[in-house]
Amino acid sequence: MSLVFAFLGLLLALLIGGVALYLITARQYQSSNSVANSYDEWTEDGILEFYWGEHIHLGHYGTPPQRKDFLTAKSDFVHEMVVWGGLDKLPRGTTVLDVGCGIGGSSRILAKDYGFKVTGITISPQQVKRATELTPEGVDAQFQIDDAMAMSFPDASFDVVWSIEAGPHMPDKAIFARELMRVIKPGGILVVADWNQRDDRQIPLNLWEKPVMRQLLDQWSHPAFSSIEGFAELLAETGFVGGEVVTADWTEPTLPSWIDSIWQGIVKPEGLVRFGLSGFIKSLREVPTLLLMRLAFGTGLCRFGMFRAVRSSSEQLLTERAIAESVKV
Ligand SMILES: C[S@@+](CC[C@H](N)C(=O)[O-])C[C@H]1O[C@@H](n2cnc3c(N)ncnc32)[C@H](O)[C@@H]1O
Numbered sequence: 001m002s003l004v005f006a007f008l009g010l011l012l013a014l015l016i017g018g019v020a021l022y023l024i025t026a027r028q029y030q031s032s033n034s035v036a037n038s039y040d041e042w043t044e045d046g047i048l049e050f051y052w053g054e055h056i057h058l059g060h061y062g063t064p065p066q067r068k069d070f071l072t073a074k075s076d077f078v079h080e081m082v083v084w085g086g087l088d089k090l091p092r093g094t095t096v097l098d099v100g101c102g103i104g105g106s107s108r109i110l111a112k113d114y115g116f117k118v119t120g121i122t123i124s125p126q127q128v129k130r131a132t133e134l135t136p137e138g139v140d141a142q143f144q145i146d147d148a149m150a151m152s153f154p155d156a157s158f159d160v161v162w163s164i165e166a167g168p169h170m171p172d173k174a175i176f177a178r179e180l181m182r183v184i185k186p187g188g189i190l191v192v193a194d195w196n197q198r199d200d201r202q203i204p205l206n207l208w209e210k211p212v213m214r215q216l217l218d219q220w221s222h223p224a225f226s227s228i229e230g231f232a233e234l235l236a237e238t239g240f241v242g243g244e245v246v247t248a249d250w251t252e253p254t255l256p257s258w259i260d261s262i263w264q265g266i267v268k269p270e271g272l273v274r275f276g277l278s279g280f281i282k283s284l285r286e287v288p289t290l291l292l293m294r295l296a297f298g299t300g301l302c303r304f305g306m307f308r309a310v311r312s313s314s315e316q317l318l319t320e321r322a323i324a325e326s327v328k329v
Pocket of ligand 1: 100127
């Protein structure tokens with residue numbers, strides 16, 4: 001009997017120790033430097049790329065979701081987003097800015113399969129290095145370090161601005177929205193896919209949702225999640241949008257990604273040999289966050305948001321300005 005108690009005691013101690021370690025080693029957002037450092041580390045050790053492939057974003061499993069290979073679901077996501085954004089109708093040579101490009105998974109598909117001329121930016125120098133290494137000659141995608149909160153590009157530089165899952169790292173979503181729209185040419189298109197929180201102006205976060213949200217932010221260097229409604233309003237408020245900001249909720253087709261990403265650790269045991277004990281511990285420490293993400297997206301605390309906006313054309317801007325002037329008179 002005392003052996004059973006000793007065993008249970010040990011289990012409890014391990015559990016408490018594990019939770020304490022999880023909380024203490026969280027990668028809280030401090031500045032864009034903390035984001036850059038986290039991605040540099042994740043890129044240098046190669047673990048994320050080994051399990052997640054060249055796309056650091058969720059997969060698209062269809063509606064209703066179908067069983068699919070994890071990496072296929074990720075590249076499918078890019079094609080689904082192209083079609084949803086109406087980018088498949090654009091001519092070859094269209095210039096695209098991929099904001100928060102990771103190691104260039106989307107950028108390469110946009111360049112190879114659609115003939116676009118892509119520039120990818122990320123805050124992480126290691127990601128720029130790896131994205132460049134992974135891009136074969138002849139694929140029109142180039143990468144550079146730049147801060148999405150204050151981009152180095154002049155106004156109206158690109159036909160399309162594209163961004164996947166970078167928004168939660170941005171400390172000021174209004175500035176992020178403005179920067180995205182600012183660099184689009186008049187008549188050009190913005191397509192964004194992002195993790196969002198439920199709009200808490202409508203239903204405030206309850207007792208269990210608040211600490212869960214806290215961990216989702218702190219574990220992966222996120223200052224805050226927007227809501228789908230809130231970010232659409234911020235885009236509209238930039239004054240650059242012609243017409244409506246179109247949104248969609250892709251929580252359902254992306255939901256299997258969370259468990260699938262844990263499953264990768266089991267179906268790819270060679271990772272154990274490749275990354276050793278420290279790699280195993282590093283991967284294991286992400287499992288609670290992946291489960292919390294699954295919980296949050298499965299219960300409505302979080303939602304996967306899609307955003308599409310068209311930058312007002314210069315004629316439209318002139319007409320709007322003329323109307324504003326006539327109202328003043
Ligand atoms: C979750 S990853 C997504 C990467 C890529 N879009 C993909 O789907 O594979 C988030 C990306 O946003 C980038 N990022 C975060 N904050 C940034 C900032 N202030 N400026 C530019 N990129 C940033 C990170 O470096 C990383 O590449």
